[in-house]
Amino acid sequence: MSKLRTLEEAVAATPEGAVLMIGGFMGAGTPHRLMDELVRQGKKGLTVIANDTARPNVGIGILIDAKLVAKLVTSHIGTNPETQRQMIAGETQVELVPQGTLAERIRSGGFGLGGVLTPTGVGTTVDEGKQTIEIDGKTFLVEKPLKADFALINAKRADYYGNVDYALTARNFNPLMAMSAETVVVEAADIVPVGVIPPDVVVTPNVLVDYLIATENRHG
Amino acid sequence: MDEKTLIAKRVALELKDGFLVNLGIGLPTMVAAHLPKDMNVFFQSENGLIGMSALPEQGFALGDLTDAGGAFIGALPGACAFDSATSFGLIRGGHLDVTVLGGLQVDQSGQLANWMVPGKMVPGMGGAMDLVSGAKQVIVAMQHTAKGKSKIVSKCTLPLTSVRRVDLIVTDLAVLQPSDEGLILKETAPGVSIDQVKAATDCELIIPSNVPEMQITA
Numbered sequence: 001m002s003k004l005r006t007l008e009e010a011v012a013a014t015p016e017g018a019v020l021m022i023g024g025f026m027g028a029g030t031p032h033r034l035m036d037e038l039v040r041q042g043k044k045g046l047t048v049i050a051n052d053t054a055r056p057n058v059g060i061g062i063l064i065d066a067k068l069v070a071k072l073v074t075s076h077i078g079t080n081p082e083t084q085r086q087m088i089a090g091e092t093q094v095e096l097v098p099q100g101t102l103a104e105r106i107r108s109g110g111f112g113l114g115g116v117l118t119p120t121g122v123g124t125t126v127d128e129g130k131q132t133i134e135i136d137g138k139t140f141l142v143e144k145p146l147k148a149d150f151a152l153i154n155a156k157r158a159d160y161y162g163n164v165d166y167a168l169t170a171r172n173f174n175p176l177m178a179m180s181a182e183t184v185v186v187e188a189a190d191i192v193p194v195g196v197i198p199p200d201v202v203v204t205p206n207v208l209v210d211y212l213i214a215t216e217n218r219h220g
Numbered sequence: 221m222d223e224k225t226l227i228a229k230r231v232a233l234e235l236k237d238g239f240l241v242n243l244g245i246g247l248p249t250m251v252a253a254h255l256p257k258d259m260n261v262f263f264q265s266e267n268g269l270i271g272m273s274a275l276p277e278q279g280f281a282l283g284d285l286t287d288a289g290g291a292f293i294g295a296l297p298g299a300c301a302f303d304s305a306t307s308f309g310l311i312r313g314g315h316l317d318v319t320v321l322g323g324l325q326v327d328q329s330g331q332l333a334n335w336m337v338p339g340k341m342v343p344g345m346g347g348a349m350d351l352v353s354g355a356k357q358v359i360v361a362m363q364h365t366a367k368g369k370s371k372i373v374s375k376c377t378l379p380l381t382s383v384r385r386v387d388l389i390v391t392d393l394a395v396l397q398p399s400d401e402g403l404i405l406k407e408t409a410p411g412v413s414i415d416q417v418k419a420a421t422d423c424e425l426i427i428p429s430n431v432p433e434m435q436i437t438a
Contacts, residue, residue, distance in 0.1 A: 025267040025268075025286070025288070025290070025304075026267075026286065026288070026289065026290025027290055028267070028283060028284060028285075028286040028290065029284070051304070052344075052346075054290065055290075058290075074344065075344055075345065075346050075347070076343060076344035076346040077342075077343060077344050078341075078343025078344055078346070079289075079290070079343075084342065084343075087342070088342075096342075096344045096345060098345050098346075098347070098348075098349040098350050099266065099304070099308060099345075099346050099347040099350060100304075100308030100309075100311060100312050100347065100349075100350035100354070101349075101350070102304075103303075103304040103305040103307075103308050104305060104308070106305075107305045118312065118353075119353050119354075119384075120312060120349050120350045120353045120354070120382070121349055121353075122353075122382075122383060123380060123382070123383035124349065124379060124380050124381065124382065124383070125379050126345070126349065156284070166301075166303075167284035168268075168269065168282070168284045168285045168295070168301045169265065169267045169268045169269050169284060169285055169286050169287075169301060170283070170284035171268055171301055171302070171303050172267050172268050172303060172304045172307075173303070173304045174303070175303050176303060176304060176305055203303075
């Protein structure tokens with residue numbers, strides 16, 4: 001069965017209140033068409049797990065502008081004053097996570113681990129309410145895995161089976177998130193015949209990918 | 221020479237051929253411009269690249285090649301790209317030789333606070349906690365004072381970035397090295413006296429018998 005969906009169909013499958021992992025780093029590697037369509041369909045009460053919320057009107061920032069995000073798990077909101085405003089006003093619940101820990105929590109969710117042990121955050125506000133473990137005289141924080149209902153992924157290319165590769169710094173959290181969600185939606189710049197992406201180059205294996213968003217007609 | 225350029229030039233002297241280096245946003249970024257031309261240092265951008273460079277020229281911007289602030293960058297021959305887990309594996313796994321970060325406060329024990337001011341600024345820690353906890357060497361590059369107040373204090377009052385002791389503090393007035401006994405005054409800035417450094421510092425300093433001036437070329 002083809003994985004190809006229209007943009008409208010793919011987003012319609014996302015219920016209000018869903019937990020979304022969204023790829024991207026300050027907008028680079030964020031699936032922008034999916035962001036636009038979430039806003040158009042007005043999907044409210046979302047939990048968003050993402051590195052950042054970019055800036056107002058940029059990347060994940062447009063979900064914040066449209067007040068669609070009830071809860072945010074992220075490493076940095078300093079570039080988006082609207083996210084900070086919503087957090088201070090109590091409109092959006094924000095959990096701040098060190099960036100490396102965020103990456104590992106997402107990875108451990110998708111890799112079947114019970115969490116990660118890290119020294120990052122020990123003795124800071126990050127360790128409040130968390131378990132610590134001592135191993136060989138060193139203290140580690142227990143950081144729990146993260147999982148999502150949907151991962152919204154930006155890719156350089158996908159083939160018809162859903163094998164995916166990424167572009168430069170647009171890769172960032174995308175391949176980690178593709179491992180850690182029930183349903184994986186890939187918005188690729190190009191969708192190419194099977195075989196065009198050499199097996200050695202595939203980063204996200206096709207079995208993980210559920211929907212491919214048809215590319216816009218860029219020549220019309 | 222302005223104060224920030226002085227700090228950047230002094231930090232640049234700490235970098236060595238072949239080092240993998242992460243520069244924070246702002247002042248630390250200026251360090252890259254002050255390396256000797258023949259020195260081969262690899263700069264990591266924590267969003268997933270080793271080998272970042274300035275944008276070669278206007279018009280070459282690529283949306284898929286950006287730095288951690290989202291600005292367009294270039295990539296040098298030999299550059300490599302990777303995902304965020306690998307990027308932070310490099311940082312947290314002890315593969316990063318030096319991280320250069322800005323600071324809000326550093327205290328007598330060498331602990332750094334640089335990510336939030338409660339009630340005023342809550343940007344999130346981004347990669348700062350990982351960088352300070354994981355890098356082989358942590359260098360803080362900052363102004364010695366802010367709004368007339370010393371940023372070198374006896375105990376940080378702002379939330380800590382990490383309990384790990386930083387390795388070197390470079391300011392517009394001095395180079396300080398944290399140790400078990402406290403902060404050692406290693407160098408003074410050109411034209412700055414030891415007394416001026418002491419007056420601008422809110423904690424005791426260990427003053428060796430010989431404190432040389434920073435060796436900065438114009």
